């Protein structure tokens with residue numbers, strides 16, 4: 001494995017791919033697949049084509065590997081572009097950008113069959129054979145219940161609801177490393193696949209933090225990561241994902257009081273309450289939320305915080 | 313050097329050579345006007361260089377306030393922002409721009425609309441909690457329709473704004489206030505903690521610090 005900013009070598013096959021979470025890419029169990037290489041989506045043939053949402057438990061993923069399933073992360077698919085128009089008539093405007101993305105991703109997979117998105121989905125011709133949704137008691141948010149109901153009853157796609165009660169923490173090497181923050185987000189998602197394929201864990205070196213980011217990945221606009229230095233540690237739910245324990249509330253609540261920390265949540269996310277609560281408890285914390293796309297005032301607020309704390 | 317603080321409604325101008333200070337409506341600034349350095353919501357239209365508003369506020373606080381530990385809150389027509397310093401070091405800041413915004417403008421519009429002289433109204437104990445200026449105005453009109461005197465209804469809104477600003481600034485014992493709303497006596501007297509008023513040119517003091525460092529660099 002070799003990595004530097006913007007370059008990511010996949011171990012399986014040794015292909016060199018420009019890795020950047022903003023790119024048009026699909027995350028599969030084969031690693032990150034770039035836009036032009038998505039042809040496998042066109043022809044899943046006889047293989048089960050499984051969409052996943054969240055972090056299903058290990059045994060579920062192992063079963064999919066055994067079946068040689070094609071796995072598509074509906075959280076990460078088309079992570080470079082947040083296209084929410086297909087959800088306009090389905091979801092309210094003021095709503096979590098990530099759930100909009102998940103629903104839009106399910107709808108847009110049908111684009112590969114060149115059919116009208118809504119029609120093909122609503123008549124049940126979505127190519128996805130099954131969607132597995134991780135809907136643990138404590139994990140992301142209660143909205144997963146709605147997403148599950150919508151997939152099953154409106155989109156008529158076979159659905160399996162699974163709980164992830166894994167508590168064995170795998171470590172947080174990526175969160176505490178010095179790789180650029182946007183790459184950290186991408187690699188943490190990739191780590192999940194590495195683990196199920198039993199690849200050597202990716203353990204970048206520890207770096208002393210200048211500041212920290214707490215929260216879910218900034219689904220609405222990953223470019224926010226560019227304002228942080230590489231020496232940014234990650235806490236909160238994203239850290240739980242690297243540990244493969246998405247329901248580990250105790251871990252989610254942790255922060256480092258000695259490091260200036262930005263407590264982030266998507267706008268309209270129930271985690272905003274937790275983020276602002278922790279920001280108030282932290283001696284040098286600041287809460288920010290963001291909907292789709294960074295606003296000028298969010299950037300100003302963030303850069304002032306980082307400058308005044310002598311982080312940048 | 314000409315320094316400018318171009319807020320949503322008012323522009324504050326400082327000529328550092330003559331120390332002349334002027335206040336104008338932003339809409340009255342000539343299209344060709346260019347300051348050397350500035351800050352504020354509208355700054356990119358009127359200055360060659362701009363400073364982040366929170367940085368300007370922090371610089372201003374450090375240069376104008378003698379205490380080593382302080383909370384400085386700036387309440388303009390569109391937004392509110394604060395910085396907290398402890399023992400000379402920056403601790404916290406925040407800026408509310410979306411939810412909770414436009415309270416300053418709403419209070420001004422409401423005063424004009426209901427023909428109220430805020431300087432003649434006593435602070436109220438009861439208060440209206442409103443997320444933003446627009447929702448706050450709605451509550452005031454509801455109270456007036458229910459028979460409450462317009463002055464009392466408006467004063468309750470102002471009390472509500474003060475309480476939410478006090479909480480927003482992390483409930484300090486003493487608060488240094490600047491921005492358009494500090495000229496409203498009722499607003500200042502409705503704050504639930506000790507207040508010290510800084511004039512509306514405060515941000516320009518921070519811009520000046522920035523400009524001096526910039527030239528020295």
Ligand code: SF4
Nearest residue numbers: 096098140141266269
């Ligand atoms: S950002 Fe928040 S509301 Fe949206 S999916 Fe994640 S946890 Fe749920």
